[in-house]
Amino acid sequence: MQLVLEKRAERSNTIALISPLIAIGLTIVTMTILFAILGKNPILALHAYFIAPLSDSYSLQEIAVKATPLVMIAVGLSLCYLANVWNIGAEGQFLIGAVAGSWLPVVTHGTDAGYWVLPAMLVCGTVAGALYALIPAICKVKFGASEILTSLMLVYVADLFLDYMVRGPWRDPNGFNFPTTAEFDPVATVPLLVSGGRLHLGAIIALLVVAAVAVMLGRTIKGFEIRVVGAAPRAARFGGFNSNQLILLTFAISGGLAGLAGIIEVAGPVGHLQPGFSPGYGFTAIIVAFLGRLNPVGILIAGLFLALTFIGGEQAQIAMKIPLDVTKVFQGILLFYVLACDSLILYRFRLIFPSPKVSSGAV
Amino acid sequence: MRKLLIAATAVMISAGASLFSASAADKLKVGFIYLGPVGDFGWTYQHELARQALVKEFGDKIETTYLENVSEGPDSERSIEQLVRAGNKLIFTTSFGYMDPTLKVAKKYPDVHFEHATGFKTDKNMGIYNGRFYEGRYIQGVIAGKMSKAGVLGYIASFPIPEVIMGINATILGAQTVNPNIKVKIIWANTWFDPGKEADAAKALLDQGADVIMQHTDSPAAMQIASERGKLAFGQDSEMIKFGPKTQLTSIMDNWAPYYIDRVKAELDGKWTTDNVWGGLKSKLVVMAPYTNMPDDVKKLAMDTEAAITEGKLYPFKCPIVDQDGKTVECKGGDHLDDGQVLSMNFYVKGIDDKIPGK
Numbered sequence: 001m002q003l004v005l006e007k008r009a010e011r012s013n014t015i016a017l018i019s020p021l022i023a024i025g026l027t028i029v030t031m032t033i034l035f036a037i038l039g040k041n042p043i044l045a046l047h048a049y050f051i052a053p054l055s056d057s058y059s060l061q062e063i064a065v066k067a068t069p070l071v072m073i074a075v076g077l078s079l080c081y082l083a084n085v086w087n088i089g090a091e092g093q094f095l096i097g098a099v100a101g102s103w104l105p106v107v108t109h110g111t112d113a114g115y116w117v118l119p120a121m122l123v124c125g126t127v128a129g130a131l132y133a134l135i136p137a138i139c140k141v142k143f144g145a146s147e148i149l150t151s152l153m154l155v156y157v158a159d160l161f162l163d164y165m166v167r168g169p170w171r172d173p174n175g176f177n178f179p180t181t182a183e184f185d186p187v188a189t190v191p192l193l194v195s196g197g198r199l200h201l202g203a204i205i206a207l208l209v210v211a212a213v214a215v216m217l218g219r220t221i222k223g224f225e226i227r228v229v230g231a232a233p234r235a236a237r238f239g240g241f242n243s244n245q246l247i248l249l250t251f252a253i254s255g256g257l258a259g260l261a262g263i264i265e266v267a268g269p270v271g272h273l274q275p276g277f278s279p280g281y282g283f284t285a286i287i288v289a290f291l292g293r294l295n296p297v298g299i300l301i302a303g304l305f306l307a308l309t310f311i312g313g314e315q316a317q318i319a320m321k322i323p324l325d326v327t328k329v330f331q332g333i334l335l336f337y338v339l340a341c342d343s344l345i346l347y348r349f350r351l352i353f354p355s356p357k358v359s360s361g362a363v
Numbered sequence: 364m365r366k367l368l369i370a371a372t373a374v375m376i377s378a379g380a381s382l383f384s385a386s387a388a389d390k391l392k393v394g395f396i397y398l399g400p401v402g403d404f405g406w407t408y409q410h411e412l413a414r415q416a417l418v419k420e421f422g423d424k425i426e427t428t429y430l431e432n433v434s435e436g437p438d439s440e441r442s443i444e445q446l447v448r449a450g451n452k453l454i455f456t457t458s459f460g461y462m463d464p465t466l467k468v469a470k471k472y473p474d475v476h477f478e479h480a481t482g483f484k485t486d487k488n489m490g491i492y493n494g495r496f497y498e499g500r501y502i503q504g505v506i507a508g509k510m511s512k513a514g515v516l517g518y519i520a521s522f523p524i525p526e527v528i529m530g531i532n533a534t535i536l537g538a539q540t541v542n543p544n545i546k547v548k549i550i551w552a553n554t555w556f557d558p559g560k561e562a563d564a565a566k567a568l569l570d571q572g573a574d575v576i577m578q579h580t581d582s583p584a585a586m587q588i589a590s591e592r593g594k595l596a597f598g599q600d601s602e603m604i605k606f607g608p609k610t611q612l613t614s615i616m617d618n619w620a621p622y623y624i625d626r627v628k629a630e631l632d633g634k635w636t637t638d639n640v641w642g643g644l645k646s647k648l649v650v651m652a653p654y655t656n657m658p659d660d661v662k663k664l665a666m667d668t669e670a671a672i673t674e675g676k677l678y679p680f681k682c683p684i685v686d687q688d689g690k691t692v693e694c695k696g697g698d699h700l701d702d703g704q705v706l707s708m709n710f711y712v713k714g715i716d717d718k719i720p721g722k
Contacts, residue, residue: 058444058448062441065441163553167720176483176524176525176707176709177522177523177524177525177528177709177719178459178460178522178524179522179553183463196471198440198441265437269437269440270436270437271437271463274435274436275553276434276435276436277436277437278436279434279436279438311441314430314441314442314445315445315449317428317430318394318428318430318445318446318449319449321428323431324400324430324431324432
């Protein structure tokens with residue numbers, strides 16, 4: 001008897017719906033065992049992870065704050081991935097957007113610049129992110145360079161450029177040599193939605209982005225082209241779609257959104273530019289994009305979910321005195337199961353019974 | 364029936380609430396924000412030891428919680444606020460980069476008390492504390508000046524903030540008392556804790572001819588490299604002799620426990636007020652590890668230097684201080700630089716052949 005994984009004739013929609021639930025179920029079982037081994041009450045621990053962060057407005061706000069950049073970047077990336085081009089450098093576009101957008105608040109610091117500053121910053125960040133993403137796109141279209149490598153390598157360039165700016169020309173003169181710009185003036189910060197909280201306008205912008213991309217993918221010719229080029233390149237060529245143009249377009253959109261997310265993060269929760277302000281949002285967003293099955297609404301849910309595990313992990317550290325490493329194991333196991341269960345959408349298990357051997361003549 | 368239900372719910376809620384408030388009133392909750400992992404064997408480890416000392420000292424009267432590996436970016440504000448919301452009434456944030464986030468949260472929660480390490484901003488409910496680690500660095504400089512055969516010291520620095528610059532200056536001033544021609548090579552690691560980078564920096568310094576390594580980063584990596592190459596090194600923040608039994612000369616140990624115990628006691632007695640503590644060898648906030656791997660005369664010199672600083676007879680930044688351009692620095696503290704000058708130090712003293720990054 002043998003257990004094999006075989007490809008389904010067509011994708012199973014039932015499994016597509018229940019696979020995240022199976023994954024969460026398996027995670028809960030695994031973590032219950034792990035918590036029990038650690039001598040912690042599993043029910044309280046799971047409560048701290050999943051229920052406590054959802055039960056007060058403060059944590060809900062924090063989840064939204066955390067999810068905002070993830071969702072914005074991931075939605076842009078999903079366009080690339082749907083078109084079968086691989087932008088791995090969203091982190092770099094995120095950082096460049098943050099740096100370019102920070103130019104205005106740094107030069108207008110302490111002047112009586114008006115309310116045009118913030119909108120202009122957002123435009124700067126978006127444009128810079130898009131242009132930065134176009135570098136690997138053009139290299140691919142013109143020279144056939146692998147966009148996976150070039151976009152990834154440009155992350156480090158962006159990171160070091162940010163480092164240089166805040167240590168050199170833009171360093172806060174009153175900051176005791178710490179590598180950071182001066183705090184942005186009020187006209188250069190993203191307004192808060194709730195007084196006393198941290199929820200900011202960026203969350204609304206993220207929702208608008210999700211809606212816009214959903215409409216684009218579902219209702220416009222360009223969206224259709226993107227999907228066809230990714231799913232059936234030959235058909236797309238016969239249809240006369242220009243795949244090079246689509247590479248440039250999807251890279252520019254995803255870079256622009258990453259750049260916008262970058263400047264919103266800096267002008268919002270951070271309040272100034274400093275190295276290391278991003279805990280790798282551009283990379284985490286890749287996970288979010290796939291977790292959300294490259295669907296804008298799915299990505300919104302996936303982003304919120306990942307933010308929940310992050311905030312929940314912190315609450316578990318506080319409430320249960322669970323070490324940070326366990327909360328990371330938790331996130332890892334969860335992603336592992338989600339991806340593993342996803343393979344069941346296209347594949348299924350089957351038991352194969354060996355056919356009884358024909359006895360070839362007794363001795 | 365409906366009214367009964369509402370009444371029952373109300374009773375349950377108020378019972379629950381009183382239950383919670385009763386247990387909260389019994390125990391003082393004390394929270395900590397750590398920069399590194401508790402097992403970094405350096406900066407964070409020393410804070411963790413002090414937290415354990417608190418638990419030992421006060422037992423059931425307090426409940427402590429810590430969050431480790433909290434980055435100095437936007438996440439730290441949330442982490443601090445999470446501690447407040449979990450009912451912590453006294454919160455220690457243990458790195459410079461938490462200064463503004465701590466201040467923001469402090470303004471939002473006026474009845475919670477905050478203690479921020481190594482910063483310079485205070486508020487009605489936010490005190491600051493720090494160690495005069497430069498006193499220990501001066502002693503290390505004296506030892507290094509004696510022990511370095513090549514006359515070249517290797518210094519792994521973290522960020523070019525005054526705290527780090529005063530450490531480099533104090534080291535050189537100490538070393539110059541025994542070897543006026545001492546040289547120092549400085550590498551900026553741009554991190555507080557990254558064993559890989561720290562090890563690479565140590566290798567580079569040894570390759571450049573340094574034979575005594577010292578560091579302003581938190582892991583024992585540099586000590587291990589020096590040990591492999593048979594050179595000498597100083598520990599950082601905590602006792603690191605086990606990482607280099609034949610290598611460690613001494614170590615500046617951060618001894619936070621007496622301060623933490625003092626502050627928690629004040630909080631329990633309802634006497635907590637904003638403070639600004641900068642303690643050194645005298646107040647035992649800075650403690651030197653045993654002087655090892657050196658001849659007796661160097662050991663005696665180190666102990667005499669330590670005694671002189673402790674008794675206030677010797678100031679590491681005694682005037683005249685000449686900067687690297689040859690200008691004499693104004694002396695605001697009588698016969699030594701005053702605390703304000705030391706806390707905002709942004710120049711190298713004469714004898715350092717290097718440039719402060721970005722200056």
